[in-house]
Amino acid sequence: MRWDDIDKQICSVARALSVVGERWTMLILRDAFLGTRRFDQFQSNLGITRHRLSERLGKLVDQGVLVKVPYHDRPLRHEYRLTRKGLGLYPVLMSLARWGDEWMDKGEGAPLEYIHQRCGHMTRPTLTCSECAEPLRPEEVRPRLGPALQDPNLPPQQASLKKIPSLSKPAG
Amino acid sequence: MRWDDIDKQICSVARALSVVGERWTMLILRDAFLGTRRFDQFQSNLGITRHRLSERLGKLVDQGVLVKVPYHDRPLRHEYRLTRKGLGLYPVLMSLARWGDEWMDKGEGAPLEYIHQRCGHMTRPTLTCSECAEPLRPEEVRPRLGPALQDPNLPPQQASLKKIPSLSKPAG
DNA sequence: TAACTGGGTTCCAGATCGGAACGAGTATGG
DNA sequence: CCATACTCGTTCCGATCTGGAACCCAGTTA
Incomplete structure (x- = not known):
């Protein structure tokens, strides 16, 4: 492709x-x-x-x-x-920045820090569940088919997507 | 570059x-x-x-x-x-997926939905403040120089990064 | 012995990229 | 009036990256 x-x-x-x-x-x-x-x-x-x-x-x-x-x-x-569509990408960028801070640090600390003006603290952006507000961990989230994939007449090359394997323990 | x-x-x-x-x-x-x-x-x-x-x-x-x-x-x-480093990218992928669901939908709804097994509900991953747990909105977050940029002898081409403009209202 | 499977590598034409030069529209200085 | 400069691009060209197909190699099945 x-x-x-x-x-x-x-x-x-x-x-x-x-x-x-x-x-x-x-x-x-x-x-x-x-x-x-x-x-x-x-x-x-x-x-x-x-x-x-x-x-x-x-x-x-x-x-x-x-x-x-x-x-x-x-x-x-x-x-x-x-x-507004562009502003919607804020979580993507902040998540990338936080990952870079945590895993690609070269020993000098983070280039930028972020102050959440609503509460006044330095924030570490965290992905949480909209329903229970707990941090989302990949092992605790199970994907299932949504409306777009329940259509029975899918194009054939997408068929493999219908089998969603469950996420199991990683190494490392 | x-x-x-x-x-x-x-x-x-x-x-x-x-x-x-x-x-x-x-x-x-x-x-x-x-x-x-x-x-x-x-x-x-x-x-x-x-x-x-x-x-x-x-x-x-x-x-x-x-x-x-x-x-x-x-x-x-x-x-x-x-x-674990790879698992750390989960927020990036989920944020991308949610943005795709919201803004690149072609009218058939989302391909996948996500069940948060801890609470049992369908979740909409949300980026929140680690300190006050409120959703992070770009207008309410102010970046400031972190440890890595407070070093006085920075390479010259990075100097422009030291001026952080404040985020003001977007159009749209 | 032949075909098959998983996991690659080699090769090449065509698409994409980076760097530098060029250009259009307007202002500035003399 | 002419030269120069500034902003925001576009054009051109050689170098790099990509996609598709062919090839390879170690086992394995039939």
């Missing part, structure tokens, strides 16, 4: 990655969450080439993750802002 | 992406969390080429995200299991 076809998979992770799974895209969004909005700011913060940046920003705008908002006429200039 | 150099950035997101940011890697891990362990299973589930799969699995093993565990001698066969 070609990478370009992953958005056709019946899998939310694959669909999400078809939007944010390319090189640089997540780093562009990280910068957007930290307040970067203009082409040149992105370019100098990231060290990405202009060509690639232009392409990625264009795709994010097409997908509704960013919007172009004019901030100056004559010459017409736009800045790129997160939409 | 070349993509291969992003692990040298003083940024946890960049470091995390240096391990899991390549094409297919997250989908391999999604399958691993659903119980896939053997080369051929990954290959047929994902539709990735053997060559690419071999390369990605090798890198994940090198990075300590997966381990090779023998399950058969004569001929020697290994399976790939998540380590």
Whole structure:
């Protein structure tokens, strides 16, 4: 299968990655969450080439993750802002950052810390259950078929997805 | 900057992406969390080429995200299991999946649902504050410099990172 | 002996990337 | 009026990465 076809998979992770799974895209969004909005700011913060940046920003705008908002006429200039769809990626980025802090640390500690202004404390973002508020641990979560996979006439290449193996103990 | 150099950035997101940011890697891990362990299973589930799969699995093993565990001698066969470091990526994958469910739905509903066995309910994974347990909203979190960025003799190209703009209201 | 299975590796054409040069629209300085 | 500069891109080209198919190798079944 070609990478370009992953958005056709019946899998939310694959669909999400078809939007944010390319090189640089997540780093562009990280910068957007930290307040970067203009082409040149992105370019100098990231060290990405202009060509690639232009392409990625264009795709994010097409997908509704960013919007172009004019901030100056004559010459017409736009800045790129997160939409609600883009803001929805906050948990993904924070989870990535926390994993990087915990497992890719080079001994100097975390680059950034986060203050939760609502409670005033330094926070460690934690994924929890919406129903019981306990932290979600992979061994305690069991996937089951949702509406999209209960359709009896699935395309044949998706058939293997219907068998969900149960998650058992890992090594390490 | 070349993509291969992003692990040298003083940024946890960049470091995390240096391990899991390549094409297919997250989908391999999604399958691993659903119980896939053997080369051929990954290959047929994902539709990735053997060559690419071999390369990605090798890198994940090198990075300590997966381990090779023998399950058969004569001929020697290994399976790939998540380590604790790999299990640490669960919030990233669940956040991606939830974003895909919410924003990339094609009208048929979610492919998979998740039952939290501890409480017995269908869960919507939510990122919360470790201190006050409230859901983390980007407007309510303020980043500040951590230990790794307080060092006065930073490499010059990282200087721009020291200016953290505050997050203001998005459009959309 | 032949075909099959699991787990790869080799090869190559085509897609993607990074770096540098180029360009358009507008402002600034003299 | 002309040169220069700034912002936000686009074009071009050589290098790298990717996907598809073929090949390999150690056992195993028939």
